Amino acid sequence: MHFDHVGNANDYATATWLVQRPEWAAMFGDQVPPSNAAAVRYSALRNAKTRILDGDYDVFGDGTVVIKSTPGHTPGHQSLFVRLARSGAVVLSGDLYHYAEERTLNRMPAREATEGRTAVSRANLDAFIKTASAQLWIQHDLVHWRELKKSPSFYD
The missing domain is CATH 3.60.15.10 (Ribonuclease Z/Hydroxyacylglutathione hydrolase-like)
Incomplete structure (x- = not known):
């Protein structure tokens, strides 16, 4: 994801995250490039309480x-x-x-x-x-x- 979208995302890992399915897949799915430098800024969301939206x-x-x-x-x-x-x-x-x-x-x-x-x-x-x-x-x-x-x- 874009670095300017995820600034302090890890600070909200205990909140419920409402995210569209394609966004979650772009952040954590199998097709995410290993060189995604922004990923460290939102990595804690992978295990957050999440509601996947369609x-x-x-x-x-x-x-x-x-x-x-x-x-x-x-x-x-x-x-x-x-x-x-x-x-x-x-x-x-x-x-x-x-x-x-x-x-x-x-x-x-x-x-x-x-x-x-x-x-x-x-x-x-x-x-x-x-x-x-x-x-x-x-x-x-x-x-x-x-x-x-x-x-x-x-x-x-």
């Missing part, structure tokens, strides 16, 4: 927190939908989008464009966002990030 997953069963399967950036990439009582519905894009222009201009990283999964995931998530009347928060987008509340302020 698609979208309603975390609490009430629609307030839903993991959305959005493969492309990685085999089991996920985005997160959260319905907040006062702030409304929000989708955290993860690495599905990096900048707002990727969405408005329909552009994506070259490797992801050739594989095609990102385009399908984006179309599916965009349809979901519309249906859910959700805001899309793109974590890598510095312009958007500057507009968001920071601690001690919060969204609820």
